[in-house]
Amino acid sequence: MxxxxxxxxxxxxxxxxxxxxxxxxxxxxxxxxxxxxxxxxxxxxxxxxxxxxxxxxxxxxxxxxxxxxxxxxxxxxxxxxELYETVAQSSKSVLRAYEILLNKSYSLIDEDQMSRVTEMLSLARRTYVAGKGSSGYAAMEMAHRFTRVGVDINALTDSEMMMIQAVMRQEDDLAIGFSLSGASREVVGFLQESKRKGATTVLVTASADEHHKAYCDEIIFVPSLKHMDRGNLISPQFPLLVLIDMLYTSFMELDRARKLKLHEQTRKAIDK
The missing domain is CATH 1.10.10.10 (Winged helix-like DNA-binding domain superfamily/Winged helix DNA-binding domain)
Structure with a gap:
C-alpha cells in the first residue's frame, strides 16, 4: 500500500x-x-x-x-x-469494501500523531477509553490488548461510569473517546469533564468539528462510511480496530523486549 x-x-x-x-x-x-x-x-x-x-x-x-x-x-x-463504485451485495463486495476502507485509513493516517499518542499511553498513570454501542466494543478490545503489555487501561461503555470516572481524572491520566459521529453526548461529556480535571484527552472520530478542539489534545480521524457502500456491509467497529492495531504496533516499538515478555507472561497465565 x-x-x-x-x-x-x-x-x-x-x-x-x-x-x-x-x-x-x-x-x-x-x-x-x-x-x-x-x-x-x-x-x-x-x-x-x-x-x-x-x-x-x-x-x-x-x-x-x-x-x-x-x-x-x-x-x-x-x-x-474503481474502488469507490457502488458494490453489489456479495462476498466479493464485502472484501472490496474492506479494501476501500483500508485505502481511506492509509490516506488519513498521521505518523507523527501516532507517535504523540503512543507517548501519551506510555506516560499516563492510568488510561480510560470510552465508547457507546459498536464503539464500546472497540474500546473493550483496546483495553484488553493494551492491558496485556503493561498499560493500566480500562474500557467504559456505561454512561454513568463515564461521568463518574471523568470526575476522578487527574493531570497524569489519559482519557480516550471513540465516537465515529463525534456527537455521542456521553463520550463528549466524558472528554470535556476529563479535560476540566486536567487529564490529557484524545478523540477518535470520523467527523471534523472545530468544537472538538476546545477539549481534545489530539483528534484522530478514521474513515467515514458515509460515501463508501450504502449496503452497510462493514461493521462500524472496523475503522476503530484498524486504528487500535496501528497504535498497538507503534506502542510495541517502545521497549519492545519488556512488552513482549509481559505479553508472554499474560498468555501463560491465561493458558493455566
Missing part, C-alpha cells in the same frame, strides 16, 4: 461537515465525479456556478495549500476510482 497514491476523497469526507453549503456543493461534485474533465478553476466556476475564490476556500478547508494542489492530487486519485 505504500506505493499507492493517497486518495484525496477521505480528506474531503473528513472536512465535509465544516464546509459551508456552497462548499458542500463543490465537495459533492468531486465525491461523485468519476471522469477527467476540465478541472481548471475558470471552467469549474462556470460548471458549478460559483466563484474561483470558493474553490480556493474549499481546497484549503480540506487540508490543501490551494485549489491547484488539490486538483493535481485529485486527478491522480481518479486512477483509483
Amino acid at each position: 505504500d506505493n499507492q497514491y493517497k486518495s484525496v476523497l477521505p480528506k474531503i469526507e473528513s472536512a465535509y461537515e465544516k464546509l459551508t453549503q456552497l462548499e458542500k456543493s463543490v465537495a459533492d461534485f468531486f465525491l461523485s465525479n468519476r471522469q477527467i474533465v476540465d478541472f481548471s478553476a475558470k471552467s469549474m466556476s462556470v460548471r458549478l456556478a460559483i466563484s474561483e475564490a470558493t474553490l480556493s476556500r474549499f481546497a484549503k478547508k480540506c487540508g490543501f495549500r490551494g485549489y491547484r494542489e488539490f486538483i493535481y492530487l485529485y486527478e491522480s486519485s481518479l486512477n483509483q476510482s
Whole structure:
C-alpha cells in the first residue's frame, strides 16, 4: 500500500461537515465525479456556478495549500476510482469494501500523531477509553490488548461510569473517546469533564468539528462510511480496530523486549 497514491476523497469526507453549503456543493461534485474533465478553476466556476475564490476556500478547508494542489492530487486519485463504485451485495463486495476502507485509513493516517499518542499511553498513570454501542466494543478490545503489555487501561461503555470516572481524572491520566459521529453526548461529556480535571484527552472520530478542539489534545480521524457502500456491509467497529492495531504496533516499538515478555507472561497465565 505504500506505493499507492493517497486518495484525496477521505480528506474531503473528513472536512465535509465544516464546509459551508456552497462548499458542500463543490465537495459533492468531486465525491461523485468519476471522469477527467476540465478541472481548471475558470471552467469549474462556470460548471458549478460559483466563484474561483470558493474553490480556493474549499481546497484549503480540506487540508490543501490551494485549489491547484488539490486538483493535481485529485486527478491522480481518479486512477483509483474503481474502488469507490457502488458494490453489489456479495462476498466479493464485502472484501472490496474492506479494501476501500483500508485505502481511506492509509490516506488519513498521521505518523507523527501516532507517535504523540503512543507517548501519551506510555506516560499516563492510568488510561480510560470510552465508547457507546459498536464503539464500546472497540474500546473493550483496546483495553484488553493494551492491558496485556503493561498499560493500566480500562474500557467504559456505561454512561454513568463515564461521568463518574471523568470526575476522578487527574493531570497524569489519559482519557480516550471513540465516537465515529463525534456527537455521542456521553463520550463528549466524558472528554470535556476529563479535560476540566486536567487529564490529557484524545478523540477518535470520523467527523471534523472545530468544537472538538476546545477539549481534545489530539483528534484522530478514521474513515467515514458515509460515501463508501450504502449496503452497510462493514461493521462500524472496523475503522476503530484498524486504528487500535496501528497504535498497538507503534506502542510495541517502545521497549519492545519488556512488552513482549509481559505479553508472554499474560498468555501463560491465561493458558493455566
